[in-house]
Amino acid sequence: MIDTAAILLSCAGLVLVVLRAVALDAREPWFSPPDESGRDGDR
Amino acid sequence: MRDLLLLGICLTFLAAGLVAPFAFALGYVWVDLFVPQKVSFGLLSGAPISMAMGVATLVAYLALDRRSPPRFGAGPWLLLLWAAWVTLTTTWAEVPDHAWTKWNWAVKTICFAAFMPYVFRSRVQIEALVLVMLAALAGHLIAFGAKTALTGGGYGKTLGLVTVDSGLVGETSSLATVATAAIPLILFAARHTRLLPRTGWVAALGWALSAAALLTVFGTYARTGLVALAVLGFAWWLGARRKAAVAAAVLVVAGVAWMQAEDRWFARMATIGTYENETSALGRVAVWNWTIDYAADHPLGGGFDSYRTNRFSMPVEGGAKTFEIKGMAFHSIYFEVLGEHGYVGLVLFGALVVLAVRHFLFVIRRAKGDPGLAWAGELARAMLVSMAAYLAGGAFLGIAFQPFFYFLVATAISLQQYVIRAQSSSNGGRSAPPPRREARLPPVGLKGWRGL
Numbered sequence: 193m194i195d196t197a198a199i200l201l202s203c204a205g206l207v208l209v210v211l212r213a214v215a216l217d218a219r220e221p222w223f224s225p226p227d228e229s230g231r232d233g234d235r
Numbered sequence: 236m237r238d239l240l241l242l243g244i245c246l247t248f249l250a251a252g253l254v255a256p257f258a259f260a261l262g263y264v265w266v267d268l269f270v271p272q273k274v275s276f277g278l279l280s281g282a283p284i285s286m287a288m289g290v291a292t293l294v295a296y297l298a299l300d301r302r303s304p305p306r307f308g309a310g311p312w313l314l315l316l317w318a319a320w321v322t323l324t325t326t327w328a329e330v331p332d333h334a335w336t337k338w339n340w341a342v343k344t345i346c347f348a349a350f351m352p353y354v355f356r357s358r359v360q361i362e363a364l365v366l367v368m369l370a371a372l373a374g375h376l377i378a379f380g381a382k383t384a385l386t387g388g389g390y391g392k393t394l395g396l397v398t399v400d401s402g403l404v405g406e407t408s409s410l411a412t413v414a415t416a417a418i419p420l421i422l423f424a425a426r427h428t429r430l431l432p433r434t435g436w437v438a439a440l441g442w443a444l445s446a447a448a449l450l451t452v453f454g455t456y457a458r459t460g461l462v463a464l465a466v467l468g469f470a471w472w473l474g475a476r477r478k479a480a481v482a483a484a485v486l487v488v489a490g491v492a493w494m495q496a497e498d499r500w501f502a503r504m505a506t507i508g509t510y511e512n513e514t515s516a517l518g519r520v521a522v523w524n525w526t527i528d529y530a531a532d533h534p535l536g537g538g539f540d541s542y543r544t545n546r547f548s549m550p551v552e553g554g555a556k557t558f559e560i561k562g563m564a565f566h567s568i569y570f571e572v573l574g575e576h577g578y579v580g581l582v583l584f585g586a587l588v589v590l591a592v593r594h595f596l597f598v599i600r601r602a603k604g605d606p607g608l609a610w611a612g613e614l615a616r617a618m619l620v621s622m623a624a625y626l627a628g629g630a631f632l633g634i635a636f637q638p639f640f641y642f643l644v645a646t647a648i649s650l651q652q653y654v655i656r657a658q659s660s661s662n663g664g665r666s667a668p669p670p671r672r673e674a675r676l677p678p679v680g681l682k683g684w685r686g687l
Contacts, residue, residue: 194381195396199237199274202374203244205440206265209370210247212430213363214255 238278241271245284249291256295260354261367263288263347267638268371270404273397289347296354303656305352310590310648314349314641317583318342321539324576328538337539341636348638351645352652358610361649362428365614368642369424372417373444375404379414379454380447388454390503395451403637411460412628413639414451415467416621421445423617427610453492456503458516463628470623474616517558519566519631521549526565526574536577568629584635587644588626594647595619601654608657611650618643618650 248262266272266285273280322342328334355364375395382394390407397405404410424431425441452460468485475481506516525545529537537544543562551558565571572584595615602612622643629635 194385195378196237198374198378198381198396199240201377202269202370203240205373206244206367206370207247209363209366209430210251210258210261213261213359213366214251214258216359216430217255217257217357 238275241275241279245271245279245288248288252291252295256292256300257354257360257363259288259292259295260351261363263292264364264638264642265367265371267344268368268404268642269374270397270402273399273402273405274374285343289343292347292354293350296350300354303356305356305648305652305656308648308652310594310644310651311349311352313583313586313590314345314644317580317587318345318349320580320583321345321576324536324538324580326538327535329541330538330543333543334539334541337636341539344636344638344641348641348645351642352648355646355649356653356656358653359429361614361646361653362424362430362610364642364646364649365420366424366428366430368639369417369420369444372404372413373447375410376414376417376444376447376451379410380450383450383454388450388456389499390456392454394454403634403639406632407455408457408459408628409632409634409637411452411455411457412463412625412632412634413637414448415460415463415628416625416639418445418448418467418624419471419617419620421448423614427613429610449488449492456499458504458506459628459631461504462631463624466627467620467624470620474620517549517551518560518563521547521558521560522563522565523567523570525560526570530573530577534577536573536575536580539575541574542571565633566631567633568626568635571633571635588622591622591644591647592619594651595622598647598650598654601658605658608654611654615647615650618646 244265245262248258248265251258252262263285266288271279271284272282321338325331325334325338351364355361375397379395382388386394388394391400393400393405393407395404395410399405400407402409403413421441421444425438425444426433431437449464452464468489472478472481472485522542522545525547526542529541529545533541542565545563546561548557548559550556565574568584569581572580576583595618598608598615599612599619602608602615622640625634625640625643629640634640
């Protein structure tokens with residue numbers, strides 16, 4: 193019972209974190225378009 | 236049910252990785268720390284999940300995600316050199332079968348750590364790495380902590396999710412050490428991360444998880460845990476601006492623990508000072524002495540698990556009895572590295588520690604006065620304290636190749652590269668400016684470990 197609750201809690205937090213991170217990573221791209229020299233820059 | 240849930244988590248990582256390749260690497264980190272193969276009742280036991288996540292990370296990076304890689308600096312070089320050296324020592328290992336078995340998982344951890352800075356480059360990615368490490372450990376800490384609260388714990392009792400007495404989260408002393416090392420990261424995450432809402436609930440969860448970690452440390456009855464906690468408290472106090480407040484917090488925690496602890500806990504801890512009367516501690520000291528002699532004869536090391544060759548006896552209880560030692564483990568990170576990989580290995584391992592510490596200090600220094608980098612400075616502080624606790628506990632445990640340490644080293648490299656990139660951008664470098672959204676954030680509320 194305790195084990196199951198612990199696994200559920202940690203997995204719920206994990207899924208929340210992963211999905212939020214993926215969403216933020218997509219929404220706030222940290223790479224700018226290549227500059228005139230063709231280099232990527234990170235924002 | 237449990238197996239299906241864990242399988243679902245693995246599939247979530249794989250699905251998320253198709254959208255954002257760094258999620259594959261998050262999956263690898265989770266598998267290495269949570270060890271679903273050992274938590275599962277059978278469906279995932281023995282499944283090569285870690286390898287699947289590792290291969291997926293590599294393929295996805297090469298195919299989709301090679302943007303703005305970090306400089307191939309001293310960190311990755313040192314990790315690869317370390318991987319090469321442990322491979323070389325395995326070729327002359329004294330117990331080849333055992334050595335290659337340990338090499339198999341150890342070298343993967345080291346190589347993956349060298350690769351991690353290429354995957355975790357932005358604030359979101361680095362924070363996700365820290366939170367996934369914590370979520371992986373949380374399952375073990377909540378289970379062990381809750382059972383300790385109900386039963387009082389006990390020496391040698393495996394109350395966690397892994398009931399096999401081995402590995403970082405199965406062996407109780409190792410679990411106590413990593414639980415201690417997790418506390419500063421939990422407190423960082425509860426106050427700084429952008430990945431979780433900044434609400435009272437999240438803060439409360441952070442404190443609850445910290446309490447579970449403390450209960451785990453006490454519930455294991457591991458003397459190692461007490462040593463790691465003492466170092467954690469000292470390192471925290473050392474870097475604190477408000478030293479009196481930190482000292483008061485440490486004293487309150489120690490006082491509560493003192494009042495709640497049972498006599499058998501005090502009896503166990505008392506053996507720290509009387510190790511010569513206690514065979515477990517006495518055996519460790521004997522093996523350490525043996526390792527020093529062994530390294531004198533084998534300066535290049537005897538390969539992984541070379542401790543299995545130790546066989547000797549020693550008089551105890553004033554010579555009334557003889558204590559036989561046969562294949563007793565090193566019980567120390569430093570003697571493990573010395574006995575297995577010789578003086579070269581010890582230097583390389585020490586260099587890894589120095590490199591990580593230098594990177595953390597670099598980030599702390601550069602983050603001063605830069606609101607956009609405040610989170611990085613606080614994370615570096617938390618990681619520094621975490622590493623100090625891990626290395627202190629590790630002085631009595633053979634955990635030199637456990638992934639937690641290498642994930643700390645990899646995060647140090649990622650953070651250092653992030654700060655260099657962000658500041659060179661704002662200083663008119665070739666890169667674009669650092670994230671404006673981050674720069675607009677108010678100075679992050681917590682003063683990190685300094686403010687507690």
